[in-house]
Amino acid sequence: MRLSAATLGVWFNGEERWFLRKVVTGDTVVFQEIPNLPRFGERIEDLGLYTRELLRPTHNLRSTFRAIRNYLAANAVAMTRDEVLAQQIINVIFCKIYDERFTAPQDTVRLRAGIDENATAIAERVHALFSEAKQQYDDVFDDDEKLTLDDRSLAYVVGELQPYSLMESDRDVVADAFETFIGPSLKGAQGQFFTPRNVVRLTTTMVQPTSKDRVIDPACGSGGFLVETLRNLWSQVDARGSKLKWPQAEIDSEKQKVAIRSIRGIDKDAFLSKVAKAYMAVLGDGRGGVFCENSLIDPAEWRPKAEDEVRDNHFEVVVTNPPFGKKLKVTDAVTLARYDLAHKWKRDPEASVSSAQPRFLMANRRRSCLLRSA
Incomplete structure (x- = not known):
């Protein structure tokens, strides 16, 4: 220079x-x-x-x-x-x-x-x-x-x-x-990987939740899916309000109702759940629907507010990217007993190799699955 x-x-x-x-x-x-x-x-x-x-x-x-x-x-x-x-x-x-x-x-x-x-x-x-x-x-x-x-x-x-x-x-x-x-080593150990916004947007566009749907992300992290879903629902409110010639105050009131009623998120990380809550608050609302809990355990063990707001068979839409860190293993027998999917199978060593119908034994281990009956 x-x-x-x-x-x-x-x-x-x-x-x-x-x-x-x-x-x-x-x-x-x-x-x-x-x-x-x-x-x-x-x-x-x-x-x-x-x-x-x-x-x-x-x-x-x-x-x-x-x-x-x-x-x-x-x-x-x-x-x-x-x-x-x-x-x-x-x-x-x-x-x-x-x-x-x-x-x-x-x-x-x-x-x-x-x-x-x-x-x-x-x-x-x-x-x-x-x-x-x-x-x-x-x-x-x-x-x-x-x-x-x-x-x-x-x-x-x-x-x-x-x-x-x-x-x-x-x-x-x-x-x-x-x-x-947050460095890659810490993220990997905790499973804190974030879904790219374009993937989140594609997912919500494909699912196309409506303002009548109740939406949950049981591993919400910093709230990416929640924020994009809320924006999607609000655009529907804007379109409806424009078509029916609603005043802006009525549109804003309806947006707040949708945010409070429709959006729920859970994350076991206290910092991330707080970030998601703050993100929702600053963008508009819906912060009351974000909770710091372990979504894998029995909801009866949650705090009363979370247990009341997040109930089984209560949601029409699940949008999530569950954690997949290499060191994340659920070993609690009570928690594992609640899930039926993703059993691990092993070949029975006593079964004949030449048998036309080889027998298998199911190992007494179950992997957690977030997608239980909706």
């Missing part, structure tokens, strides 16, 4: 990246870190002055999350573990989705980073957003939950995310963030 006429550039080493502006004053050349690069036709002074309607959808944020993860691992103060960083990034994501939902199309969003804006001022705006989100969804977020990223790191994250509309993203941004920050 020193030897060219370029005034903007990106420093990249394969993992971390910085956006830079070259400022020449006489014989002095100074490089300033900036939040990101201007779009085509945009002035550098316009960085961070995005109205909600100018935010653009994205088909893939994984490279952005990788850059954030690598930057934070090297620069974030007092935190290096991916699990902790993941929780902080997901909290920032909820701030951004909340900002998109409660900002008018022509108004400037608050989760933004201006070109010469102080990192502390950016961080103060984000902290205020998170406080509002916690107040709005006090049944989802704990009172003592905080954004603990230092101001400079928070400003970097905001700069990376600010041009995009997460609500209109083609992918499940929460799942992408979680998968980027």
Whole structure:
């Protein structure tokens, strides 16, 4: 950049990246870190002055999350573990989705980073957003939950995310963030693999649940299937409301009814079930239908609210991608005795090899199957 006429550039080493502006004053050349690069036709002074309607959808944020993860691992103060960083990034994501939902199309969003804006001022705006989100969804977020990223790191994250509309993203941004920050070894051991959004969308389109159906995901993770199903049901409400000339207030009321009545999710991971609940809350509603329980055990062992809301023979649609981690084995005899599918068979060693009708013995082992009688 020193030897060219370029005034903007990106420093990249394969993992971390910085956006830079070259400022020449006489014989002095100074490089300033900036939040990101201007779009085509945009002035550098316009960085961070995005109205909600100018935010653009994205088909893939994984490279952005990788850059954030690598930057934070090297620069974030007092935190290096991916699990902790993941929780902080997901909290920032909820701030951004909340900002998109409660900002008018022509108004400037608050989760933004201006070109010469102080990192502390950016961080103060984000902290205020998170406080509002916690107040709005006090049944989802704990009172003592905080954004603990230092101001400079928070400003970097905001700069990376600010041009995009997460609500209109083609992918499940929460799942992408979680998968980027939580290492493959941990995911594999816990079975925490996330279904790609295009597969989720295809599945819900093929199943085509209606607003009269009750839908459950018994291994909901961060809520990808639940969110896509809810969007599908809401589009049906919009179409019906438009056809019948309903006022917008009536359409919104019907959407809330559908979310509360139709959507249920279960996950045994406390963090993921909380993420799913928060995701549903920030997008609209349905958060009351997400529970942290083990969907394989007898529902009588669940907490009363979950047992009451999730009952056998109560759902018309099951959409799920059950966990399949290599080390996930259900060994509890009481739990295994509840399932009839997927028996393991072994050849009887006493049976004649030449027998036309070889006999088999069924081993006294049963594998768990989530799809019991619906």
